[in-house]
Amino acid sequence: MPSDASGRRAPPVAIRMRWGQVATGSVAILLLAALAWLVAQSQSILWGEIPGYLFDPRILAGVVLTLELTAGAMAFGIAAGCILAAMAISSNPVLRAIAAGFVWWFRGVPLIVQIFLWYNIALFVPRIGTIDVNMLITPALAGFLALGLHEAANMTEIIRAGLKAVDRGQREAAQSLGLKPLQTMRTIILPQAVRLVIPPTGNQAIGMLKASAIVSVIGMRDLLTMAQQIYAANFLVIEMLFVASIWYLGITTVASIGQHFLEKRFAPKGRGD
Incomplete structure (x- = not known):
């Protein structure tokens, strides 16, 4: 039995049973168990076929392309977002207007519409000089441009908000110390803004993977397209969708773990738990 500071035995702590939590938790467990049993008992799903397709070369090729597309679009989005965020907080009204217009369009138009627009851009811009746009804008490039520009608009707002969140008094203090604007941005503003930008950027990367x-x-x-092509031939529709889902879940789980440790690395001292 634990003792207090005077050495006397402390009275036992009574554990209060929360029957509401027990009831709701039990119901949730029963519902999950019933759902799992229902899916497992389905005679329409050939569960034994799923492991054999997890490492099918076509599926692996789709996984690689999905990762490449995600990484490329995120890199482009972050780079363009940094430039546009700097324009958005600029004192130049023309630059602010351009950044605002970019964000307004690429955040407001649904991503699938942007993909179709880029894929069919040759319908209204058939040639650029001597270049045939229909040959230039391949499905790969159309997908990359749509995802990258959409992500750039999102990252612009994330980075702009991170920069704005740093107290203005710190800028004024740096100016009073004789620091130039670029020095202030590099040594004072950015180190603090990065801590605010990393968590939503990680969420955007995971969202990009799924998008x-x-x-x-x-x-x-990509991964989903390859799964669709396979089930178009073998008619294992649900099984191939499960294969794709397992890969998506695995990749997003690894990305979430990486994001967790990255956030801890950049978190202020005492807040890394």
Whole structure:
């Protein structure tokens, strides 16, 4: 039995049973168990076929393309977002207007519409000089541009909000110390803004991974498209969708773990738990 500071035994702590939590938790467990049993007992799903397709070369090729598309679109989005965020907080009204217009369009138009627009851009811009746009804008490039520009608009707002969140008094203090604007941005503003920008950027990367499946509508050979091509031949529709889902879940789980440790690395001292 634990003792207090004077050495006397402390009275036992009574554990209060929360029957509401017990009841709701039990109901939730029963519902999950019933759902799992229902799915497992389905005679329409050939569960034994799923492991054999997890490492099918066509599926692996789709996984690689999905990762490449996600990484490329995120890198482009972050780079363009940094430039546009700097324009958005600029004192130049023209630059602010351009950044605001970019964000307004690429955040407001649904991603799938942007994909179709880029894929069919040759219908209203058939040539650029001597270049045939129809040959230039392949499905891969159309998907990359749509995802990258959409992500750039999102990252612009994330980075702009992170920069604005740093107290203005710190800028004024740096100016009083004789620091130039670029020095202030590099040594004072950015180190603090990065801590605010990293968590939503990680969420955007995970969201981008899942959103990349939309490019299947224009025939890119990503993970979902490869799964669709396989089940079009063997008619194992649900099984192949489970294969794709397992890969998506695995990749997003790894990305979430990486995001967790990255956030801890940049978190202020005492807040890394």
